[in-house]
Amino acid sequence: MHSKRADKHTWRKIKSAVASTTAFVSAILVILPLGLVFFHLLINGISSVNWDFFTKLPAPVGEVGGGMANAIVGTLELLALAGAIGIPIGVLGGVYLAEYGSARINSVLRFLADVLNGIPSITWGVVVYGLVVLRFKSFSVLAGGLALGLIMIPLIVRTTEEVVLxxxxxxxxxxxxxxxxxxxxxxxxxxxxASKGIITGILLALARIGGETAPLLFTAFGNRFWNHSLTQPIAALPLQIFTYAISPYDDWHRQAWAGALVLVTGIFFVNITVRILTRDRGASVA
Amino acid sequence: MDNLIMATPEQRVTERVEGAAQPPANSEPAPKLTFEAKNVSIWYGQKRAIEDISLNIISKAVTAIIGPSGCGKSTFLRALNRMHELTPKTRMEGTVLLHGEDLYSKTVDPAIVRRRVGMVFQKSNPFPTMTIGENVICGLRLNGVRNQKFLNERLEKSLRMAALWDEVKDDLHKPGTSLSGGQQQRLCIARALAVEPEVILMDEPCSALDPIATAKIEELIYELKAQYTIVTVTHNMQQAGRISDYTAFFYLGRLIEFGATTAIFTNPSERQTEDYITGRFG
Incomplete structure (x- = not known):
């Protein structure tokens, strides 16, 4: 009788150990890709991240060196424009869902926002291409910013609604x-x-669209020179990385690695800011 | 107006049947009325929360509403400054007059009603994003008052009236949520006083406080009634006995009995009131 109970006890301990080990391994597997990506970017890209990279235009084919200054500024410009479109509409929409409207209309709006969040980003590029680029017969900053801004709206609507509630x-x-x-x-x-939560949602949305490439392919299009007008094509980091990565030149490959490293680091810092902001959010809401 | 104030609580009128008990006025001067609620019924969706309640609230006195949970006392209180309208799918019948004006007339803005009829809630709720000082004057600020001298004066006056000034005068810049529970509740009272209402409604203002903090709030209520009409909802029978001049007993959404507190507690005329007060149910 006694030994039987002891057996049961041992068996239970084994099951518990197996379960917790599996969970631990799964957790490691979740973090592993991030570590690998960052490690790989660091090894391949760090050598090309230098002063020139941040200050110079891309060098002509065949010439070694040059930088991505125009792409970095371009990404910031596109993010600013996307934010100008996506933040006010997204925040006000989220506030509407949380504070106004009837339960039935709101559940429809909420569902639609979730559907929009699931739309592949390249679709937004195609839509804006049809609406803006074809009409004005030019790739432009405006088209790129609009495509990114449209992606932001449903993201911000949902996070704002949640924190306002x-x-x-x-x-x-x-x-x-x-x-x-x-x-x-x-x-x-x-x-x-709810301001900290709202800002957190905005930052996460910016981090998300900061790395988007597909919606910019046929809206912002990319540019090897400085952009001087909102109605002209503009460079962006993800686009430049894409172009350089599929090129046949070793020097461009190295620059693509460097660009990816800079982009990931930037998004990483946005996320750290979010962590700092949310750390004491409970104190202000509760 | 005169015929409405004949049913003084001193005469322990039970207003169970509307208009039934209206004895002629005696020689005493009739007290002034702040609220006259007539045949008020309120529904939440299909559920009727209060039914055909007629009740007069006497000026510059404390009226306590007592009754078991779910008897509609909070609903009635919130009907006095239209706060019940914030609950979706609410329907109301009857009239509520504030100094003879219909609170529910179509031309009346609920925001104006609430400026005249302030409210203190069960759970103290100072705004977490504001300092102690900002909390007190935020009602004025958000209603567009910009004169800093005026705001400072009102800040001190309100905190003094709420018996909080001496405790916080050096900490006005600290967050309102840094205060203790009892202090937070007095801060909320100061915030309500700052917009200079005519009436203060209190929805179980002490139920989340310890006995010492409760005693302070009760003392404060006693002092405030010199200048304000106060209506309070309470679960605590002893408290109703201590602080109120008039008591209304609600049961299952109906007003069972209304009268001077001493009379209600010592010699209730309704069996249900007596049972509740002596703790036989509720």
């Missing part, structure tokens, strides 16, 4: 009971309380 109802009631109007309450109390 997290704001306890008591704060809304407190403000309304002071005779503050609904809109003032939403802007000055609810959105302010």
């Amino acid at each position: 997290l704001v306890p109802h008591g704060y809304r009631e407190a403000a309304l009971a002071l005779g503050v109007s609904r809109w003032q309450t939403i802007v000055h109390i609810v959105m302010k309380t």
